[in-house]
Amino acid sequence: MSILIQQVHKYYHNLHALSEIDFNIPQGCFFGLLGPNGAGKSTLINIIAGLVYATQGTISVMGHDVRQQWRQARQSLGVVPQELVYDPFFTVNELLRLQSGYFGLGRRNQPWIKELLEILDLSDKTKVTMGHLSGGMKRRALIAQALVHKPPIIVLDEPTAGVDVELRQMIWAFSKRLHQEGHTIILTTHYLEEAETLCEQIAILDQGKMIALDTTHALLGRYPYRMLKLNLTTQNIKIPSTLAEKVQSLTQNELILKLHREHDPIGAILETLRDAGIHFTDLHTEEPNLEDVFISLTHREKS
Amino acid sequence: MNWYGLYTLFSKEVWRFLKVAIQTLLTPIVTVLLYLLVFSSVLSSHVQVYESVDYAAFLVPGLIMMTIIQNAFANTSSSLFQAKTIGSIVFILLAPLSSWECYLAYVGAAVVRGLLVGIGVWIAALWFVHLPLHNLLILLIFSILGSAILGTLGIIGAIVSEKWDHLSAFQNFVILPLSFLSGVFYSVNNLPGIWREISHYNPFFYMIDGFRYGFLGVSDVPIITSLWITTIFMILVAAICLRILQTGYKVRG
């Protein structure tokens, strides 16, 4: 296991920001941490990184307790913080050399820094001070900064928030590459599509509690519905009463039905429609995505 | 010990103030020269603190020390407070640097700035006054202790403060009075009874008095007393500061 989280609680005064968090992240896993705003994702990540101390519970990183063996734990982690924070006094290159120095790495590390700058497409920005970079460039510089000491575990806290399509693609490709090279990756994101395509395992936090932890595949399977979309030819149709509660949306020429995977066989549904005199030119089904799972989980918890 | 990490953080802190040397080195030197111009020319004919020492020669060591300690305080407090408010402190917190290593790096840089400013003021003052040099080692010891103490207080101030307001209150209502009332401009022995008593409870008084001894060879209290008290004060503030750093107070909330 690369990360063991045991019975972690965090209080900010009276706010129970994290409650009884307990799970493991296997080595080499691409792990997604999801949840609405304020769920406690960053808090958990910060506790793993040692940036915040837990009120209760223990966490170990590559077998090193983050409070006791913090040196080894920190050597194992590369963290890209959610906020774009930087020291405006220094240039990209200075920043990376300093960060590498903090980790005890001297000139010998220079070739790796150079490589990082190339991979992250910052080679022509090395002499620019951080304050003069665009948001996307800053984000890339922060990613480089997190990797200067070649950590086996990489933590990305919403790396794609507020970046353009191109940079998002780049970050995706880069994190996939790191994963293929054997790194463990922990990613938080609000783009469920992103988690769905990248992550092997997903934990969902809501109001400080963990409400789901599973493989992405199993999690998608948990939501037993799919959508049936019909392009209608008949206008002003009358929906048969047996289907009424399955209607997700109905417009002039499109009907969407939400069907249970087991209880609503598509054949029977189509028959019912035909009997009701509803004709269509085309139909297709849509499998659930993480968004459906996410919404159903976070809503159920609240009600 | 992560010596290389410590060295890197130290050099970063030195580098930081060198990048804005006009503000961090030149301005304090010019300011002191202005003080010197005003006070010594107005007062030198009226005030004599020690026999055979004219007022300007008495004043300069105090002004040098005051500049040293103020700049040492400014160095750690502004750097750390800024890192805390803009959030770039995370990169130090993420690194395998212990409280001791961070402490030594920050205080080390504060001492370097203190000494550079001190030397600058000294050299500049030589144009205006004749200043004896009694004992260079004493000067060095007191300037290092003084800047280390204030560098430490700067760290404490930056960590405890949540707003610029708090930090400047700490500076204006604690640091400034303590340094002004420490006998920079006068000998505390010339103060009326109760004020003299109170002055002896001001740890800054011993830093200034000991430092001045290094130049003049005379002081209000025996040099060994000043040395002891300053050293004990140093240990005390360092212990408090390290404790604060180790618990992660207000930093690793």
Ligand SMILES: Nc1ncnc2c1ncn2[C@@H]1O[C@H](COP(=O)(O)OP(=O)(O)OP(=O)(O)O)[C@@H](O)[C@H]1O
């Ligand atoms: N330093 C702090 N002091 C007090 N409360 C805090 C602090 N940091 C976070 N919180 C609170 O803890 C809760 C969890 O915050 P956290 O930043 O972990 O959420 P998040 O899941 O990362 O949200 P987002 O998706 O918006 O980044 C929030 O209610 C937040 O207000």
Ligand SMILES: [Mg+2]
């Ligand atoms: Mg967050």
